[in-house]
Amino acid sequence: MLDKARAVFWNLGYAATSLDDLATATGLNRPSLYAAFGDKHALYMAALDRSRTEATTALGAALATEAPLRAVLQTIFDRTVDIYRRGEEGQRGCFLVGTAVTQAVDDPQARALLAAFISETDGLFRARFERDAASLAPGVTPAGAAPMASGTFHTLAVRARTGASEADLKAIAHAAVTMICAA
Numbered sequence: 546m547l548d549k550a551r552a553v554f555w556n557l558g559y560a561a562t563s564l565d566d567l568a569t570a571t572g573l574n575r576p577s578l579y580a581a582f583g584d585k586h587a588l589y590m591a592a593l594d595r596s597r598t599e600a601t602t603a604l605g606a607a608l609a610t611e612a613p614l615r616a617v618l619q620t621i622f623d624r625t626v627d628i629y630r631r632g633e634e635g636q637r638g639c640f641l642v643g644t645a646v647t648q649a650v651d652d653p654q655a656r657a658l659l660a661a662f663i664s665e666t667d668g669l670f671r672a673r674f675e676r677d678a679a680s681l682a683p684g685v686t687p688a689g690a691a692p693m694a695s696g697t698f699h700t701l702a703v704r705a706r707t708g709a710s711e712a713d714l715k716a717i718a719h720a721a722v723t724m725i726c727a728a
């Protein structure tokens with residue numbers, strides 16, 4: 546049910562999603578939605594939190610592999626491109642970046658969750674970069690490479706949402722890996 550609601554928010558954004566849209570997608574009537582989640586905002590926050598948990602868990606697992614850093618990053622970004630290009634109505638990018646960025650302007654809870662997601666992502670990358678500091682390009686530090694890697698996720702999400710091709714997105718990912726990793 547939460548995944549169905551998330552899909553509606555993902556396609557329409559928080560503000561444009563109505564309770565009727567959510568009821569139709571989940572198969573629940575309004576009173577049942579309120580009973581299950583409290584209100585539209587609570588349902589949205591639950592969807593954001595699920596996405597944050599899924600994304601950071603998957604990233605942490607991918608970064609924990611013993612493969613060389615360059616191969617790990619390329620695999621992560623290639624899989625990210627594949628995920629961001631999915632969607633029933635077009636390429637949707639990242640749920641968090643695609644919806645929470647605009648919602649965060651006047652929604653402190655969405656802002657805090659999005660900030661936590663970015664911080665966690667930076668931290669996961671930084672830990673791997675510290676472990677493999679010798680694999681970083683000359684002059685690149687773990688502290689500098691971490692937000693660069695996270696920023697690659699964000700630009701891939703935005704560009705996927707604008708309809709960028711798979712080849713263009715993978716070229717951006719490859720360029721980021723080349724800038725972060727030593728030859």
